[in-house]
Amino acid sequence: MAQKVVTLGEVLMRLTVPNNKRLFQTVNFDVTFGGSEANVGVSLAHFGLKSSHITALPTNEIGERVARFLKLNGVNSKGIVRKDGRLGIYFLEAGAMQRPSRIVYDRFNTTFGDLKVADVNWDAVFKDANWFHYSGITPAISQSAADVTLYALKEARKRGITTSGDINYRRNLWQYGKQPLDIMPSLVELTDIVIGGRVDLENCLGIKDENWEVNCDMVKKKYPHIKAFSKTIRNAMTASRNELTAVLYVDNKLFTSKTYEMKNIVDRIGGGDAFMAGLIYGLLNLNHQDAVEFAVAASVLKHSTIGDVNLSSKEEVQELVNGNNVGRLLR
Numbered sequence: 001m002a003q004k005v006v007t008l009g010e011v012l013m014r015l016t017v018p019n020n021k022r023l024f025q026t027v028n029f030d031v032t033f034g035g036s037e038a039n040v041g042v043s044l045a046h047f048g049l050k051s052s053h054i055t056a057l058p059t060n061e062i063g064e065r066v067a068r069f070l071k072l073n074g075v076n077s078k079g080i081v082r083k084d085g086r087l088g089i090y091f092l093e094a095g096a097m098q099r100p101s102r103i104v105y106d107r108f109n110t111t112f113g114d115l116k117v118a119d120v121n122w123d124a125v126f127k128d129a130n131w132f133h134y135s136g137i138t139p140a141i142s143q144s145a146a147d148v149t150l151y152a153l154k155e156a157r158k159r160g161i162t163t164s165g166d167i168n169y170r171r172n173l174w175q176y177g178k179q180p181l182d183i184m185p186s187l188v189e190l191t192d193i194v195i196g197g198r199v200d201l202e203n204c205l206g207i208k209d210e211n212w213e214v215n216c217d218m219v220k221k222k223y224p225h226i227k228a229f230s231k232t233i234r235n236a237m238t239a240s241r242n243e244l245t246a247v248l249y250v251d252n253k254l255f256t257s258k259t260y261e262m263k264n265i266v267d268r269i270g271g272g273d274a275f276m277a278g279l280i281y282g283l284l285n286l287n288h289q290d291a292v293e294f295a296v297a298a299s300v301l302k303h304s305t306i307g308d309v310n311l312s313s314k315e316e317v318q319e320l321v322n323g324n325n326v327g328r329l330l331r
Contacts (some may be wrong), residue, residue, distance in 0.1 A: 003284055004050035005131040006079065006161075008152050009037030009138045010112035010145075011055050011066050012088040014269075014308060023093045023104070033069045034308020035088075036135045036166065039270045043277035043298065045074030047314040049284075052125055054079035054152065056115040062087050063111075073309065079125045085111030092269065095239030101268070105172065113142040117151045131280055132156040135166040136196075136204055139183045140173035146183050153190035164193035166276050169203040180204040188223055193283065195276060197231045216249050228283070230292070232275050232299065240265045242303075246275060246296040248288055255288045257296040265303045274302035274310035278317065290321075297321045 015029035038053050045051040053075050057063035059082045066087065067080055088107030095101035107113075126132075132152060139146035156163050167184060174180060184204035188194060201215045202208045207222075209215045216229040228250045235243040242262050248255040278298030282291025297320040302310035320326065 002048075002050050003131070004052065004129045005041065005044050005133060005280060006052045006054065006125055006129045006152075006156075007037040007041040007133045008054040008079075008149060009035050009135060010088055010107065010110065010141060011035040011038045011053075011057065011070070012090050012107060013062065013066075014090055014092055016092045016094065020094055020096045023091060023102070029091075030306075032307040033066050034270060036137050036168070036270075036273050037133060038070065038075070039273035039309045040133055040277045040280070041075050042070070042073040043274055043302075043310040043312075044280060046311055047277065047281050047317075049281065050076065050128075052076040052079050052129070054081075054120055054125055054148075056081040056083050056085075056112040056119065058085050058087050058111045059083065073311075079120065081115060081119045083111045083114065083119070085109075085114060087111065094267070097238050097240065100239055107141070107173075108175070110141075112145065114144055115148050116144060117148055120148070120152075122152075122155050126155060126159055126161065129156075129159070129161050130284065131162045131164065133164045133166075133276065133280065134187070136168045136180070136184060136200070137170055137173065139187065140170055140180070142176050143178065146178070149187060150190075153187060157190050162193070163191050164195065164276070164280060165191040166195040166272065167200050167204045168196065168272070169200045171203075181206055188219075188226075191223075192225065192227045193230070193279075194219065194226055194228075195230050195279070212247075213249060213254060217252075228288075230279055230295075232272060232296065242268070244271075244296060244300060244303075246292050246299070248279070248292040248295075250288055253288075255292050257292045260296065260300045262300060262303050267306050268303055270308040270310065271299045271302050273308070275299035277310065281314065293321050294318070 041051040088110040091104040278295035282294040
């Protein structure tokens with residue numbers, strides 16, 4: 001039986017300023033779609049896994065366009081809820097050289113923010129699932145979104161499904177009266193694989209130490225069911241030249257990937273989501289060292305692709321891991 005992963009989160013319309021212009025310069029935008037958890041689901045579908053995404057889309061042509069985007073990328077529609085409302089938007093001003101990239105969000109009062117537990121057919125979505133993934137972005141959107149995330153984790157736990165959470169802290173999204181420490185600990189209590197750096201662990205769980213591994217040990221002591229921790233390590237020399245490494249911490253053992261130098265980044269948005277998808281695939285199919293190598297290679301390939309999602313196959317990722325066909329013309 002094919003492996004199946006379920007993801008939960010908002011899908012956004014991305015409006016990108018073309019040709020490295022500034023936002024105030026442009027008169028048109030390039031349109032794509034994405035969202036942290038949906039990006040993970042799409043990438044896993046391209047790796048050959050069954051993928052189902054839980055989200056809410058408006059009952060208009062834009063909602064239909066997003067539904068088609070997910071379907072065309074192999075994501076099952078059983079978790080898609082259609083409701084009246086609006087789709088979230090974000091504007092991307094791509095950086096260049098020493099000028100950083102900038103994002104402006106317009107994602108308040110969206111259809112997804114009003115998603116309710118009762119809107120989702122949980123039996124249909126979780127049928128035959130092996131893995132459930134969420135991020136810290138979703139519970140930051142609204143109380144309803146936080147409630148749905150918690151319910152989904154409880155359903156996954158009840159059904160024996162492995163759970164992962166990229167607990168990325170987004171300060172500007174927590175605007176509905178709750179803070180991460182009010183919400184995130186109850187989610188982590190139901191999470192098997194935790195992805196987050198020192199800042200994420202501090203803001204979402206109140207765990208603070210200068211050493212990331214010590215932080216992980218402290219979290220593990222509080223939540224002993226957690227099986228593994230992971231994060232990427234990015235050295236950004238300029239907007240278009242970064243170095244990327246990843247680590248996986250399991251049973252007091254640290255597995256470190258090779259470091260990749262990315263000299264001419266095409267699009268870094270979604271790099272962390274590509275890593276997450278690669279890590280899920282790796283933990284389902286590979287040993288720990290190979291899993292972290294596969295995950296960071298997946299992220300590197302994402303940096304070569306326009307848009308939020310990694311469109312690389314598992315074979316292409318493995319080729320990079322093995323050092324084959326790097327930068328060659330294949331024909």
